Amino acid sequence: MESKLHISVSPHIRSKRNTRNIMLDVILSLLPATAAGIVLFGGSAVAVVVTCIAAAVLSEGFFNLIIKKEQTVNDLSAVVTGLLLALNLPANIPLWQAVIGSVFAIVIVKCFFGGIGCNVVNPAITGRVFMLIAFGSMAQAAFPVDSASAATPLVELSQGNVPDLLELFLGKNGGAIGETSVLALLIGGIYLLARGVISWHLPVAYIGTVFLFTLAVQGDLTVTLAYIFSGGLFIGAIFMATDYVTSPSTPAGKLIFGIGAGVITVLIRLWGNYPEGVSFAILLMNILNPFIEKWTPRKLFGGKKA
């Protein structure tokens, strides 16, 4: 007799969470920063955001078609990658460069490694670093229309000028589309925490380390705050470093990752050749991630003493 009843292994109920709604939460959490970027940088920011998302989604879709893999664009992870990459680019970047960066991030960094969950490094970060190296033009950051300065705050800082803290916090300064408004990024971060998408460990360890290390070197609170409000630290610590695939799972691992990324960021910022070190720091920690995972396991309940 054929049974109409489903037989499956327990559990028979599942939480409402799925990959798609997690990605949707990440997209929502990035909207304040996106909006801030559009307000600050105008229509060219819209063009970059739309271009990157479209290029990311289309390249993943085509890739799946070509290799006859199940279509995965519905999970929205390509949208997240495209959006994150866009927010890390200056508004005045030539759009063809934005397309190449997005395709690189999706096809080379993500799809070639097996798609979602299989990449070794964060696609958006790697896309950005690739563009930085491939097109030097990246160094010329865009500036808001009413910006008082013609240099990014990190460049200003390296020349000994301290930008206005409130302006930095609100984002009225030069930089990538989504990285300048600390306020908007914090709102998104709080949303992600509240929704349980990320935990506090990594961002707090990362930003805290940069803060303490910078303070120890600079010895001045205003200068230190200016440093942590500048550049890509908040977007990197809250949205890029916390990427599930390329960061540790356990709280201890997250703390180590955050501290490591913080130290590298400051080293590059203060003594390196580039004014900004967040992307390199995260990329490097991505590569170290498997080792961190290995050394920070949860203790097995009742397991043999290691």
Place this chain on the structure above:
Amino acid sequence: MAFSLHGVHLPHRKNTADTAAVAMETPKTVTLPMGMHIGAPAVPVVKVGDHVDVGTLVAEQNGAISSPVYASVSGTVKAIVEQLQVNGRKLPAVVIESDGANTPDPAIAPPTVTNQEELVEAIRKSGIVGLGGAGFPTYVKFKVDPAKVEALIINGAECEPYITSDSLTMTQRADEMADALRALETHLGIKKVIIGIENNKKSAIAKMKELANADPCVQVVTLPAVYPQGGEKVLVYHTTGKVIPAGKLPLDVGCIVVNCTTLACIGQYLKTGMPLVDKCITVDGSAVKEPKNVIVPIGTAMEEVFAFCGGFKEEPGKVLYGGPMMGVAVADLSAPVLKNTNAILAFDQKDAVAGKETACIRCGACYNHCPFGINPVALEKAYREGDAEAMEKAGADVCMECGCCAFICPANRPLVQNNKLAKVALRDARAAAKEKEDQK
């Protein structure tokens, strides 16, 4: 206690909470499988055509870990059939046709209990097995050196969604629980009894606190309403702070864990001598018209119990023995209510089909929610690679199959299924290694 173990927050859906249990009319037939417990199956002692009363021995236990089976209705033995159990074993089952009279066996009388040995024998004869789900013969737990027992822990956690039958036991059968405790304290010298209850079961906690006030040995510990509090190792940890090592039993840390309904049934048997013949079960789920707690003769077909609860709103897509987290899906509604059944749930088509499995996004949710710190992703990888050492290291032996990992997984991955497969693979690998060793 150090800290709370991880777990998941579940929707409680205790639709039947604080509703009195109703007794079901006697079914026309009951089917009594021989394997309603962990251990060797019981052996039928009746023949087709024999007359039995309620409480007449139908099958005797077989071996040290086993349990006798008693008739749950009066009537005639109609057949002894071979039946496929949910675990895939084929075992005999005794089918009794009821005469509708429910005549109790005249030989039934309260047992005489004056020492531990007689108490253990009484519990053995009662046919009681772990009623919380596992079905381990209860008397075996008490066949111990009393000096080794520091605490008796009563499991009233009832952490699975829907199920309320244990809470009902605590609010309605506190006297029987107290009787059983008195006997265990007297004959096993138990000095410490801890009743663990999830903190959201207010009336059960109140009633058990009354019991504790009357008995200085007893204390009530409220547990966080985080699934799975009812897992034996979790319960022992949260009530005593003791960690049961992998592959060990509660007794290894001086504890005996007994489910609250099991305890009440012991009390009832000591008072009346009527063995375990019926069960109060929760009948619920999205396909059930009138969710209820029902007192059901053991061996009643599920479909009759569902019919008693108003039948189905729509054709069910999935039917379970037990709760949605650890329950077992049945293929056929004729499956009987067993000794250790605490709930039967029927879900509509929509709830029956699991979401689509997608790629792991390495979010770590499974790992971070596992009460025991197992990383299901690592375990899956070890299993796929057939690496026994890695499976052991990842915690294949430790997993209690509570389902937190699979519940929380956003990619709908069949993690518990993997864990079960890994367990079997690890056992096989060990057996193979041992054989090799022996050949040398």
